[in-house]
Amino acid sequence: MHDIRLIRENPTGFDAMLARRGLSGVSSEILALDETRRARITAAEAMLAERNAASKEIGLVRKTGNQEEFEALRARVAEMKDETARLEAEAKAADEALTDLLMGLPNLPLESVPDGADETGNVELRRWGTPREMDFAAKEHFEIPAVAAGLDLGRAAKLSGSRFMMLSGSLVRLHRALAQFMLDTHINENGLTEVWTPVLVRGDALVGTGQLPKFAEDLYRTEGGHWLIPTAEVTLTNLVAGEIVEAASLPRRYTAWTQCFRSEAGSAGKDVTGILRQHQFEKVEMVSITAPEDSDAEHERMTRCAEDILERLGLPYRTVVLCTGDLGFGARRTHDVEVWLPGQGTYREISSCSTCGDFQARRMNARFRREGEKRPEFLHTLNGSGLAVGRALIAVVENGQQADGSVQLPEVLAPYMGGARRILPDGALA
Protein backbone atom coordinates (compact mmCIF):
# COMPACT_ATOMS: atom_id res chain seq x y z
CA MET A 1 0.00 0.00 0.00
CA HIS A 2 1.28 3.39 -0.92
CA ASP A 3 1.46 6.51 1.19
CA ILE A 4 -1.24 8.79 -0.14
CA ARG A 5 0.71 11.80 1.12
CA LEU A 6 3.67 10.96 -1.05
CA ILE A 7 1.42 10.61 -4.07
CA ARG A 8 -0.18 13.96 -3.26
CA GLU A 9 3.20 15.61 -2.96
CA ASN A 10 4.75 14.13 -6.05
CA PRO A 11 2.24 12.57 -8.44
CA THR A 12 4.51 12.71 -11.47
CA GLY A 13 7.31 10.99 -9.64
CA PHE A 14 4.89 8.31 -8.51
CA ASP A 15 3.62 7.77 -12.03
CA ALA A 16 7.17 7.61 -13.35
CA MET A 17 8.01 4.86 -10.87
CA LEU A 18 4.93 2.84 -11.73
CA ALA A 19 5.61 3.37 -15.41
CA ARG A 20 8.80 1.37 -14.90
CA ARG A 21 6.54 -1.53 -14.00
CA GLY A 22 4.44 -1.03 -17.11
CA LEU A 23 1.55 0.80 -15.51
CA SER A 24 0.33 4.00 -17.05
CA GLY A 25 -0.28 7.01 -14.83
CA VAL A 26 -2.84 6.29 -12.15
CA SER A 27 -2.11 9.25 -9.93
CA SER A 28 -4.79 11.47 -11.47
CA GLU A 29 -7.51 8.99 -10.55
CA ILE A 30 -6.03 8.57 -7.09
CA LEU A 31 -5.83 12.29 -6.49
CA ALA A 32 -9.38 12.86 -7.71
CA LEU A 33 -10.70 10.26 -5.28
CA ASP A 34 -8.53 11.64 -2.53
CA GLU A 35 -9.88 15.12 -3.10
CA THR A 36 -13.48 13.96 -3.11
CA ARG A 37 -12.85 11.95 0.00
CA ARG A 38 -11.33 14.83 1.91
CA ALA A 39 -13.99 17.32 0.83
CA ARG A 40 -16.78 14.99 1.98
CA ILE A 41 -15.04 14.28 5.25
CA THR A 42 -14.64 17.95 5.94
CA ALA A 43 -18.27 18.68 5.15
CA ALA A 44 -19.60 15.69 7.06
CA GLU A 45 -17.54 16.51 10.11
CA ALA A 46 -18.57 20.12 10.12
CA MET A 47 -22.20 19.09 10.09
CA LEU A 48 -21.58 16.47 12.73
CA ALA A 49 -19.99 19.06 14.96
CA GLU A 50 -23.07 21.22 14.63
CA ARG A 51 -25.31 18.27 15.32
CA ASN A 52 -23.35 17.24 18.37
CA ALA A 53 -23.55 20.75 19.75
CA ALA A 54 -27.31 20.79 19.23
CA SER A 55 -27.68 17.42 20.90
CA LYS A 56 -25.81 18.68 23.89
CA GLU A 57 -28.04 21.69 24.04
CA ILE A 58 -31.10 19.45 23.97
CA GLY A 59 -29.98 17.82 27.14
CA LEU A 60 -29.77 21.17 28.89
CA VAL A 61 -33.03 22.47 27.48
CA ARG A 62 -34.84 19.37 28.59
CA LYS A 63 -33.70 19.95 32.13
CA THR A 64 -34.98 23.53 32.14
CA GLY A 65 -38.31 22.15 31.00
CA ASN A 66 -38.94 24.35 27.96
CA GLN A 67 -40.91 21.90 25.83
CA GLU A 68 -41.26 24.13 22.77
CA GLU A 69 -37.57 24.81 22.49
CA PHE A 70 -36.88 21.15 23.05
CA GLU A 71 -39.10 20.09 20.14
CA ALA A 72 -37.65 22.74 17.85
CA LEU A 73 -34.13 21.57 18.50
CA ARG A 74 -35.13 17.99 17.96
CA ALA A 75 -36.58 18.79 14.57
CA ARG A 76 -33.45 20.66 13.56
CA VAL A 77 -31.20 17.79 14.55
CA ALA A 78 -33.37 15.32 12.67
CA GLU A 79 -32.90 17.37 9.51
CA MET A 80 -29.17 17.50 9.92
CA LYS A 81 -29.07 13.78 10.46
CA ASP A 82 -30.09 12.94 6.92
CA GLU A 83 -27.61 15.36 5.45
CA THR A 84 -24.82 14.01 7.64
CA ALA A 85 -25.63 10.44 6.66
CA ARG A 86 -25.52 11.36 3.00
CA LEU A 87 -22.15 13.11 3.29
CA GLU A 88 -20.70 10.29 5.36
CA ALA A 89 -21.82 7.71 2.84
CA GLU A 90 -20.15 9.67 0.07
CA ALA A 91 -16.96 10.01 2.07
CA LYS A 92 -16.96 6.30 2.77
CA ALA A 93 -17.58 5.41 -0.85
CA ALA A 94 -14.69 7.60 -2.01
CA ASP A 95 -12.46 6.19 0.70
CA GLU A 96 -13.26 2.61 -0.26
CA ALA A 97 -12.69 3.28 -3.92
CA LEU A 98 -9.37 4.88 -3.07
CA THR A 99 -8.32 1.98 -0.85
CA ASP A 100 -9.33 -0.57 -3.48
CA LEU A 101 -7.27 1.27 -6.03
CA LEU A 102 -4.23 1.58 -3.78
CA MET A 103 -4.47 -2.05 -2.61
CA GLY A 104 -4.29 -3.19 -6.21
CA LEU A 105 -1.14 -1.25 -7.04
CA PRO A 106 2.22 -3.00 -6.86
CA ASN A 107 5.20 -1.74 -4.92
CA LEU A 108 7.57 0.77 -6.48
CA PRO A 109 10.91 -0.59 -7.67
CA LEU A 110 14.10 0.72 -6.10
CA GLU A 111 16.42 2.84 -8.22
CA SER A 112 18.91 0.01 -8.46
CA VAL A 113 16.41 -2.35 -10.11
CA PRO A 114 17.11 -2.72 -13.83
CA ASP A 115 14.37 -1.91 -16.33
CA GLY A 116 13.00 -4.73 -18.41
CA ALA A 117 9.81 -6.26 -19.73
CA ASP A 118 10.19 -9.84 -18.56
CA GLU A 119 12.67 -12.35 -17.14
CA THR A 120 15.00 -11.83 -20.07
CA GLY A 121 15.73 -8.42 -18.57
CA ASN A 122 17.04 -9.84 -15.31
CA VAL A 123 20.67 -9.11 -14.58
CA GLU A 124 23.14 -11.65 -13.27
CA LEU A 125 24.95 -10.48 -10.15
CA ARG A 126 27.27 -13.40 -9.51
CA ARG A 127 27.94 -17.07 -10.06
CA TRP A 128 29.27 -19.69 -7.71
CA GLY A 129 30.59 -23.17 -8.53
CA THR A 130 31.16 -24.95 -11.79
CA PRO A 131 28.70 -27.48 -13.17
CA ARG A 132 30.24 -30.93 -12.95
CA GLU A 133 31.55 -32.51 -16.13
CA MET A 134 29.56 -35.67 -16.82
CA ASP A 135 30.76 -38.30 -19.28
CA PHE A 136 27.20 -39.44 -19.84
CA ALA A 137 23.93 -37.76 -20.72
CA ALA A 138 22.58 -36.04 -17.63
CA LYS A 139 19.09 -37.13 -16.69
CA GLU A 140 16.28 -35.11 -15.26
CA HIS A 141 15.53 -35.93 -11.62
CA PHE A 142 12.56 -38.22 -12.28
CA GLU A 143 14.57 -40.26 -14.79
CA ILE A 144 17.38 -41.16 -12.41
CA PRO A 145 16.95 -44.76 -11.20
CA ALA A 146 17.87 -43.92 -7.59
CA VAL A 147 15.13 -41.31 -7.62
CA ALA A 148 12.52 -43.23 -9.58
CA ALA A 149 12.69 -45.91 -6.88
CA GLY A 150 11.10 -43.53 -4.37
CA LEU A 151 9.08 -41.15 -6.51
CA ASP A 152 5.51 -42.09 -7.32
CA LEU A 153 3.74 -39.51 -9.40
CA GLY A 154 1.15 -41.92 -10.75
CA ARG A 155 -0.35 -42.83 -7.42
CA ALA A 156 -0.18 -39.20 -6.27
CA ALA A 157 -2.23 -38.35 -9.36
CA LYS A 158 -4.67 -41.15 -8.50
CA LEU A 159 -5.30 -39.59 -5.11
CA SER A 160 -4.95 -35.91 -5.81
CA GLY A 161 -4.54 -35.21 -9.52
CA SER A 162 -1.68 -33.59 -11.35
CA ARG A 163 1.06 -31.58 -9.65
CA PHE A 164 1.18 -33.76 -6.57
CA MET A 165 3.87 -36.21 -5.53
CA MET A 166 4.48 -39.14 -3.27
CA LEU A 167 7.94 -39.80 -1.95
CA SER A 168 9.08 -42.92 -0.18
CA GLY A 169 12.16 -44.54 1.27
CA SER A 170 15.54 -42.90 0.78
CA LEU A 171 14.09 -40.09 -1.28
CA VAL A 172 11.71 -38.81 1.37
CA ARG A 173 14.48 -39.16 3.92
CA LEU A 174 16.69 -37.01 1.73
CA HIS A 175 13.84 -34.52 1.44
CA ARG A 176 13.53 -34.35 5.20
CA ALA A 177 17.28 -34.21 5.65
CA LEU A 178 17.47 -31.17 3.38
CA ALA A 179 14.84 -29.32 5.36
CA GLN A 180 16.54 -30.16 8.66
CA PHE A 181 19.91 -29.16 7.33
CA MET A 182 18.59 -25.81 6.11
CA LEU A 183 16.83 -25.11 9.39
CA ASP A 184 19.83 -26.05 11.49
CA THR A 185 22.10 -23.87 9.39
CA HIS A 186 19.78 -20.88 9.68
CA ILE A 187 19.31 -21.36 13.40
CA ASN A 188 22.90 -22.15 14.35
CA GLU A 189 24.93 -20.22 11.79
CA ASN A 190 22.70 -17.41 10.57
CA GLY A 191 21.02 -16.38 13.80
CA LEU A 192 17.42 -16.84 12.68
CA THR A 193 14.68 -17.78 15.12
CA GLU A 194 12.66 -20.84 14.22
CA VAL A 195 8.90 -20.47 14.29
CA TRP A 196 6.14 -23.00 13.77
CA THR A 197 3.14 -21.36 12.16
CA PRO A 198 -0.37 -22.17 11.00
CA VAL A 199 -0.82 -22.91 7.32
CA LEU A 200 -4.48 -21.89 7.38
CA VAL A 201 -4.98 -18.17 7.77
CA ARG A 202 -7.59 -15.46 7.60
CA GLY A 203 -7.92 -13.23 4.60
CA ASP A 204 -6.52 -10.28 6.54
CA ALA A 205 -3.12 -11.89 6.78
CA LEU A 206 -2.98 -12.32 3.01
CA VAL A 207 -4.06 -8.73 2.44
CA GLY A 208 -1.19 -7.73 4.69
CA THR A 209 1.46 -9.45 2.64
CA GLY A 210 -0.18 -8.56 -0.66
CA GLN A 211 -1.55 -11.84 -2.04
CA LEU A 212 -5.06 -10.49 -1.56
CA PRO A 213 -7.21 -8.94 -2.83
CA LYS A 214 -5.61 -9.21 -6.24
CA PHE A 215 -4.37 -12.79 -6.46
CA ALA A 216 -7.15 -14.85 -4.90
CA GLU A 217 -7.19 -17.26 -7.82
CA ASP A 218 -3.65 -18.40 -7.01
CA LEU A 219 -4.72 -19.55 -3.56
CA TYR A 220 -6.74 -22.36 -2.04
CA ARG A 221 -9.59 -21.57 0.30
CA THR A 222 -11.45 -23.82 2.71
CA GLU A 223 -15.21 -23.96 3.07
CA GLY A 224 -14.86 -22.43 6.49
CA GLY A 225 -13.26 -19.37 4.90
CA HIS A 226 -9.62 -20.00 5.76
CA TRP A 227 -6.95 -19.68 3.13
CA LEU A 228 -4.00 -22.02 2.72
CA ILE A 229 -0.73 -20.14 2.79
CA PRO A 230 1.28 -20.10 -0.45
CA THR A 231 4.42 -19.41 1.61
CA ALA A 232 5.35 -18.90 5.26
CA GLU A 233 6.18 -15.32 4.29
CA VAL A 234 2.50 -14.75 5.07
CA THR A 235 2.55 -16.04 8.63
CA LEU A 236 6.05 -14.90 9.56
CA THR A 237 5.61 -11.36 8.28
CA ASN A 238 2.19 -11.03 9.87
CA LEU A 239 3.80 -11.74 13.22
CA VAL A 240 4.17 -7.97 13.56
CA ALA A 241 0.81 -7.05 11.99
CA GLY A 242 -0.94 -4.32 13.91
CA GLU A 243 1.89 -4.06 16.41
CA ILE A 244 4.26 -1.37 17.53
CA VAL A 245 7.59 -3.02 18.35
CA GLU A 246 10.57 -1.60 20.19
CA ALA A 247 13.48 -0.50 18.03
CA ALA A 248 15.81 -2.45 20.28
CA SER A 249 14.16 -5.70 19.18
CA LEU A 250 15.19 -5.11 15.55
CA PRO A 251 16.19 -6.68 13.33
CA ARG A 252 13.96 -9.68 13.87
CA ARG A 253 14.93 -12.69 11.82
CA TYR A 254 12.58 -15.63 11.52
CA THR A 255 12.61 -18.95 9.75
CA ALA A 256 9.91 -21.56 9.39
CA TRP A 257 9.61 -24.92 7.65
CA THR A 258 6.08 -25.24 6.31
CA GLN A 259 3.90 -26.74 3.68
CA CYS A 260 2.96 -24.29 0.95
CA PHE A 261 -0.10 -24.46 -1.27
CA ARG A 262 -0.51 -22.88 -4.66
CA SER A 263 -3.26 -23.38 -7.20
CA GLU A 264 -0.78 -22.61 -10.00
CA ALA A 265 -3.57 -20.95 -11.92
CA GLY A 266 -2.15 -19.68 -15.15
CA SER A 267 0.85 -21.98 -15.22
CA ALA A 268 -0.85 -24.67 -17.31
CA GLY A 269 1.66 -26.50 -19.45
CA LYS A 270 4.64 -25.13 -17.52
CA ASP A 271 7.00 -27.60 -15.87
CA VAL A 272 4.51 -30.44 -16.10
CA THR A 273 7.03 -33.25 -15.72
CA GLY A 274 8.68 -34.12 -12.46
CA ILE A 275 8.23 -32.31 -9.18
CA LEU A 276 9.52 -28.85 -10.01
CA ARG A 277 6.12 -27.19 -9.77
CA GLN A 278 3.65 -28.65 -7.31
CA HIS A 279 0.36 -27.61 -5.73
CA GLN A 280 1.73 -28.61 -2.34
CA PHE A 281 5.38 -28.30 -1.44
CA GLU A 282 7.69 -27.55 1.43
CA LYS A 283 9.78 -24.52 1.93
CA VAL A 284 12.12 -23.22 4.60
CA GLU A 285 11.29 -19.54 4.62
CA MET A 286 13.24 -16.58 5.98
CA VAL A 287 11.63 -13.32 7.04
CA SER A 288 13.32 -10.23 8.42
CA ILE A 289 11.72 -7.26 10.10
CA THR A 290 13.98 -4.22 10.17
CA ALA A 291 14.20 -0.49 10.62
CA PRO A 292 14.05 1.35 7.27
CA GLU A 293 17.73 2.23 7.20
CA ASP A 294 18.74 -1.41 7.63
CA SER A 295 16.67 -3.16 5.00
CA ASP A 296 19.18 -2.81 2.15
CA ALA A 297 21.94 -4.50 4.10
CA GLU A 298 19.46 -7.07 5.35
CA HIS A 299 18.45 -7.88 1.81
CA GLU A 300 22.02 -8.70 0.96
CA ARG A 301 22.45 -10.69 4.14
CA MET A 302 19.34 -12.72 3.46
CA THR A 303 20.40 -13.45 -0.09
CA ARG A 304 23.73 -14.64 1.28
CA CYS A 305 21.95 -16.96 3.70
CA ALA A 306 20.18 -18.61 0.77
CA GLU A 307 23.35 -18.83 -1.28
CA ASP A 308 25.22 -20.24 1.67
CA ILE A 309 22.92 -23.26 1.81
CA LEU A 310 23.73 -24.05 -1.82
CA GLU A 311 27.44 -23.60 -1.22
CA ARG A 312 27.37 -26.00 1.69
CA LEU A 313 25.53 -28.48 -0.51
CA GLY A 314 28.08 -27.92 -3.27
CA LEU A 315 25.45 -26.90 -5.80
CA PRO A 316 26.45 -24.41 -8.50
CA TYR A 317 24.19 -21.36 -8.71
CA ARG A 318 23.87 -17.91 -10.07
CA THR A 319 22.17 -14.95 -8.50
CA VAL A 320 20.17 -12.48 -10.54
CA VAL A 321 18.43 -9.24 -9.70
CA LEU A 322 14.96 -9.21 -11.20
CA CYS A 323 14.14 -6.45 -13.65
CA THR A 324 11.09 -4.25 -13.22
CA GLY A 325 8.96 -6.46 -15.46
CA ASP A 326 9.65 -9.63 -13.48
CA LEU A 327 9.31 -8.11 -10.02
CA GLY A 328 6.61 -9.53 -7.77
CA PHE A 329 3.67 -7.44 -6.58
CA GLY A 330 4.96 -6.57 -3.12
CA ALA A 331 8.68 -6.35 -3.83
CA ARG A 332 10.92 -3.34 -4.23
CA ARG A 333 13.86 -5.40 -5.27
CA THR A 334 14.24 -9.15 -5.64
CA HIS A 335 17.25 -11.40 -5.87
CA ASP A 336 16.56 -14.79 -7.38
CA VAL A 337 19.03 -17.54 -6.63
CA GLU A 338 19.04 -20.06 -9.45
CA VAL A 339 20.55 -23.49 -9.00
CA TRP A 340 22.17 -25.48 -11.78
CA LEU A 341 20.02 -28.39 -12.98
CA PRO A 342 22.11 -30.68 -15.23
CA GLY A 343 19.01 -32.52 -16.46
CA GLN A 344 17.64 -29.33 -17.97
CA GLY A 345 21.06 -27.90 -18.63
CA THR A 346 20.02 -24.61 -17.11
CA TYR A 347 19.73 -22.60 -13.91
CA ARG A 348 16.34 -22.69 -12.21
CA GLU A 349 14.96 -20.58 -9.39
CA ILE A 350 15.38 -22.13 -5.97
CA SER A 351 15.16 -19.02 -3.86
CA SER A 352 13.66 -15.59 -4.21
CA CYS A 353 14.72 -12.92 -1.71
CA SER A 354 12.78 -9.69 -1.69
CA THR A 355 12.78 -6.46 0.18
CA CYS A 356 9.34 -4.92 0.42
CA GLY A 357 10.25 -1.67 2.14
CA ASP A 358 7.24 -0.41 4.07
CA PHE A 359 4.78 -1.72 1.48
CA GLN A 360 3.59 -4.70 3.49
CA ALA A 361 4.04 -2.90 6.80
CA ARG A 362 1.58 -0.24 5.69
CA ARG A 363 -0.94 -2.84 4.61
CA MET A 364 -0.73 -4.61 7.94
CA ASN A 365 -0.04 -1.53 10.06
CA ALA A 366 3.22 -2.88 11.48
CA ARG A 367 5.29 -0.21 13.17
CA PHE A 368 8.16 0.36 15.56
CA ARG A 369 9.15 3.11 17.94
CA ARG A 370 12.62 4.52 18.18
CA GLU A 371 14.10 5.08 21.60
CA GLY A 372 12.86 8.41 22.89
CA GLU A 373 10.66 9.10 19.86
CA LYS A 374 6.96 9.62 20.23
CA ARG A 375 5.79 8.76 16.74
CA PRO A 376 5.94 5.19 15.56
CA GLU A 377 7.28 4.52 12.05
CA PHE A 378 6.50 1.78 9.61
CA LEU A 379 8.81 -1.21 9.62
CA HIS A 380 10.51 -2.69 6.61
CA THR A 381 9.85 -6.33 5.78
CA LEU A 382 11.89 -8.83 3.78
CA ASN A 383 11.31 -12.40 2.81
CA GLY A 384 13.26 -15.10 1.06
CA SER A 385 13.29 -18.82 0.47
CA GLY A 386 15.99 -20.55 2.32
CA LEU A 387 15.31 -22.79 0.36
CA ALA A 388 12.48 -24.47 -1.52
CA VAL A 389 12.91 -28.03 -0.27
CA GLY A 390 11.52 -29.91 -3.28
CA ARG A 391 13.68 -27.97 -5.66
CA ALA A 392 16.71 -28.52 -3.49
CA LEU A 393 15.94 -32.22 -3.71
CA ILE A 394 15.90 -32.00 -7.50
CA ALA A 395 19.18 -30.10 -7.52
CA VAL A 396 20.92 -32.54 -5.19
CA VAL A 397 19.93 -35.64 -7.14
CA GLU A 398 20.57 -34.17 -10.58
CA ASN A 399 23.97 -32.77 -9.65
CA GLY A 400 24.92 -35.93 -7.77
CA GLN A 401 23.76 -38.43 -10.37
CA GLN A 402 26.23 -41.07 -11.52
CA ALA A 403 26.50 -43.07 -14.74
CA ASP A 404 25.26 -46.18 -12.96
CA GLY A 405 22.01 -44.54 -11.91
CA SER A 406 23.01 -43.91 -8.32
CA VAL A 407 23.19 -40.52 -6.62
CA GLN A 408 26.16 -39.20 -4.66
CA LEU A 409 24.92 -37.08 -1.73
CA PRO A 410 26.49 -33.90 -0.36
CA GLU A 411 28.80 -34.57 2.58
CA VAL A 412 26.93 -32.17 4.88
CA LEU A 413 23.79 -34.29 4.65
CA ALA A 414 25.46 -37.47 5.92
CA PRO A 415 24.58 -36.76 9.58
CA TYR A 416 20.96 -36.43 8.57
CA MET A 417 21.04 -39.61 6.45
CA GLY A 418 22.29 -42.02 9.06
CA GLY A 419 25.78 -41.59 7.70
CA ALA A 420 24.78 -42.60 4.17
CA ARG A 421 26.50 -40.88 1.26
CA ARG A 422 24.81 -42.49 -1.71
CA ILE A 423 21.43 -43.61 -2.93
CA LEU A 424 21.89 -46.74 -5.02
CA PRO A 425 20.00 -47.31 -8.29
CA ASP A 426 17.50 -49.52 -6.46
CA GLY A 427 16.83 -46.79 -3.93
CA ALA A 428 18.82 -48.26 -1.07
CA LEU A 429 21.15 -46.05 1.01
CA ALA A 430 24.86 -46.72 1.08
Add this chain to the structure above:
RNA sequence: GGAGAGGUGGCCGAGUGGUCGAAGGCGCACGCCUGGAAAGCGUGUAUACCGGAAACGGUAUCGCGGGUUCGAAUCCCGCUCUCUCCGCCA
Protein backbone atom coordinates in the same frame (compact mmCIF):
# COMPACT_ATOMS: atom_id res chain seq x y z
C1' G B 1 -19.99 -28.90 18.60
C1' G B 2 -23.05 -27.45 23.48
C1' A B 3 -23.50 -24.19 27.98
C1' G B 4 -21.78 -20.06 30.65
C1' A B 5 -18.62 -15.69 31.72
C1' G B 6 -16.02 -11.82 29.76
C1' G B 7 -13.23 -8.09 26.18
C1' U B 8 -12.84 -0.20 28.84
C1' G B 9 -6.45 3.96 27.82
C1' G B 10 0.90 1.30 28.36
C1' C B 11 -1.14 -1.95 32.65
C1' C B 12 -5.00 -2.70 36.60
C1' G B 13 -9.80 -1.13 37.23
C1' A B 14 -14.72 2.03 37.93
C1' G B 15 -18.57 3.32 35.03
C1' U B 16 -26.43 0.80 32.77
C1' G B 17 -28.74 6.80 28.26
C1' G B 18 -26.36 13.36 28.20
C1' U B 19 -21.96 17.52 31.35
C1' C B 20 -17.58 10.47 29.52
C1' G B 21 -11.61 10.47 25.85
C1' A B 22 -13.80 8.17 29.95
C1' A B 23 -13.16 8.19 37.89
C1' G B 24 -9.27 5.96 40.76
C1' G B 25 -4.68 3.40 40.98
C1' C B 26 -0.01 1.70 38.78
C1' G B 27 3.62 2.96 35.34
C1' C B 28 6.08 6.88 32.71
C1' A B 29 7.86 12.25 32.02
C1' C B 30 8.87 16.91 34.14
C1' G B 31 9.10 20.07 38.49
C1' C B 32 9.42 20.90 43.91
C1' C B 33 11.81 18.80 48.03
C1' U B 34 17.16 16.40 48.99
C1' G B 35 24.24 16.65 49.82
C1' G B 36 22.40 12.57 46.45
C1' A B 37 18.49 9.13 46.19
C1' A B 38 13.92 7.05 48.07
C1' A B 39 9.47 8.66 50.09
C1' G B 40 6.26 12.77 49.73
C1' C B 41 3.94 16.80 46.97
C1' G B 42 2.55 19.11 42.24
C1' U B 43 1.86 19.05 36.91
C1' G B 44 1.44 16.28 32.67
C1' U B 45 0.79 11.64 30.16
C1' A B 46 -3.77 7.72 23.76
C1' U B 47 -4.32 7.05 18.54
C1' A B 48 -6.04 8.07 13.63
C1' C B 49 -8.19 11.28 10.25
C1' C B 50 -10.01 16.36 8.41
C1' G B 51 -8.97 21.72 8.43
C1' G B 52 -4.87 25.13 9.57
C1' A B 53 1.77 28.09 8.04
C1' A B 54 1.22 27.48 13.14
C1' A B 55 -1.28 28.09 17.61
C1' C B 56 -5.18 25.39 17.61
C1' G B 57 -10.06 23.61 16.16
C1' G B 58 -13.13 19.53 14.55
C1' U B 59 -14.42 14.21 13.90
C1' A B 60 -13.90 9.21 15.28
C1' U B 61 -12.26 5.45 18.63
C1' C B 62 -14.43 1.79 25.51
C1' G B 63 -13.08 -6.05 20.88
C1' C B 64 -15.27 -5.41 15.41
C1' G B 65 -19.67 -4.19 12.38
C1' G B 66 -24.71 -2.70 12.16
C1' G B 67 -29.26 -0.76 14.70
C1' U B 68 -32.50 2.09 18.29
C1' U B 69 -32.30 7.32 20.12
C1' C B 70 -32.15 14.35 19.58
C1' G B 71 -27.97 11.84 22.27
C1' A B 72 -24.79 5.14 23.26
C1' A B 73 -18.87 2.70 26.88
C1' U B 74 -24.01 2.10 28.75
C1' C B 75 -29.96 -0.55 25.17
C1' C B 76 -30.76 -4.21 20.71
C1' C B 77 -28.75 -7.55 16.63
C1' G B 78 -24.63 -10.02 14.12
C1' C B 79 -19.53 -11.29 14.28
C1' U B 80 -14.93 -12.12 16.64
C1' C B 81 -11.42 -13.30 20.42
C1' U B 82 -10.28 -14.97 25.52
C1' C B 83 -11.54 -17.91 29.86
C1' U B 84 -14.44 -22.01 32.50
C1' C B 85 -17.30 -26.53 32.17
C1' C B 86 -19.17 -30.53 28.93
C1' G B 87 -18.62 -33.36 24.33
C1' C B 88 -15.23 -35.03 20.54
C1' C B 89 -10.26 -35.80 19.24
C1' A B 90 -4.11 -36.41 17.32
